[in-house]
Amino acid sequence: MKRLWFFLISGLLLFCTAGSRDTITALDRAMVHAIGIDRAEEGFNVTLQIFRPDSAGTDTQLDPAKANIFIVSASAPTVGEAMTKCENKLGEFLFIGHNQLIVLGSKVSLEQSKRLFSYFIKSKESYLGAKVATAQDASKLLSAELSEGAVSAQSLAGIIDRHVENSDTLECDLLKAFNAESSTLLIPQLALSDSKDDSEEQSVTVKNTAVYVSGQHILSLDEDTCNGLSLLLGEGDHLTLSLEGKEGTAAVDAALSRSRPRLTRNGDRLKCSFEVCVYLQNNQSLELLFDKKDLLDQSRIRLQESCDKALSLCYETSADLIGLSDIIRSRYPQLWLDCGGDFDRLLSLTELSANVRVEIRQ
């Protein structure tokens, strides 16, 4: 009898709570895969790349030969208002839960990053790990018909991933970008290559890596400096070096190992040293094309130069490219508090060095 009462009450509650007027079905939603934000006269121009499968009349709705995207854009004083205008234009509810990428135009400043990204942070649907990149014109990039992949945004995210794995750039996501106004941020810069023939297909590559300090873009890093930073931060997995061998230039693949920086204190001075270890996989081509000792020396010198270049850039630009503030804050919190978290003061107390070790793995 008791159970019957409880089942009755539970059933009643099920009826009360189901079919809420706020329920939105999947058919009423537009899946946003990528978002572009450019500077406009009114404020911001937001471009949305929506997933729209282009059927070729086959069994599956998705045709890999086509772009499968639909572009909508709107301008408004804030990003949130622009998103609402896009929703009005579409006539559907936006779903940003599957958003892969946010592209920022070159003129978009991150000095008020919390306000810029507030729409994404306050929305529960938003994925905080969505990649963030910059481009000359975000709207043009998202509208491009790409030759790779069935869905453009997935291709763009994949392109950034490959560059990060090959140590050509450093990854940036929404969570890091949210704190850009009070930290140093490294963001991949995407560039659209012009099509060589009359076909509409274009391709995208990561040209450089933009450095933002307290939300302002101060410089762009080339591939060599990014290699060095990847080694120091342990973010990339592989690296390809073109070295002089017995019969000319040849490519050598290197695998990177992650290492933590060592921070020691001597009175008022700090010494931060990075021990970087790189492994070259031994194979037939390596033995044929290179002298082992020469190979090790060449690769060590090249990588040491990249690391030293990255470290000297920290002093030249006063940009915390290596996360030194966080390292000191973690290991010497009282010193960090005494300096008030000021990076210039912390950098003046610290001596940076890197030691690269190269080994051939049998």
Place this chain on the structure above:
Amino acid sequence: MKTISPYQAAALMLCFSLSRLISFKPSGDNLLICAAGELLAGAALAAVSVALPEKLSIKGRLIPKLCAALSAAYLLLQLTLLLSDLAASTQYSFPDFYASPAMIASAAAAAAYCASMGKGGCGRAACAVIVITLIIFVLTAVGAADRFDPDRLSLAVPDRAQQLSRQLLYSLGTACEIPLALILRQSTDRPRRAALLWFSGHSLSWAAMLTLCAGVIGDHALTGIPIDTLSSYSKTSVIERFDALLLLVWVLCTVLAAAALLSGTGCCIKIISDKAGRFAPPIGALISGAAACLLTGQGVLLPASVMAALLGGAMLLGFGAKEVRGC
């Protein structure tokens, strides 16, 4: 009558701890200090629970009933806050989709039904829920492990002692596990083992999850609900986000914790009146549910000192309780 094993008793108490962990909001305090405060509070409460004599009774008719009434009020208050917290936290995380009264009513009804199954039924269900919750936690940790950076863990805050004392007071004021332990000790043959098991699980889960949040999300974890943020940030090759799974285990833990509180309330009321004790769980669910609906969104919070005082009063139950049939 001994009806549950020490593992089941510990699982019931752990449901409460994990429900508090998942809905925990640091409000700007350092996560490592919050974890330390919670561990210290847990250690103190576990030590008290272990040190209490197995059986102690106070002579007289009025004092045991007074203790029981105070404990019942405290448990109902905790139940109200638990239901209100579930609704408020879910509305914070999923603002567009859930109506608080419906959530509270569903949770209260489910808790009342679980309580009607008795402590044995609740204990067995709690063991299953704890296993599921720990699996979800492990999966979330595996998905976020790639992004864990030990250099984000720091104690660089100027007011470490104040934050620790604030967290300690909050933990002592909201810890309902020990009054639960005092009620459950009558139903289990090894209450001290149950308390120690609870303390081990409580410390491990709070320390591990808050450290993971601090190392993955960094300063962003200081606002909002860190475990919820971590679950939506964590990603594996199979599951892209874990927040839906986390909501599942959160509700399961909350319902079982609420059921344990209702069972405890029933035990307390039985000391005062045997007849009234039978109807205490559903009526308690009704009263707490209604109060929670009114409280949600109002930002009403009792001061931590008042909560701690009520906790002390509730612990008197351990001294005033007699063997109650069916309790």
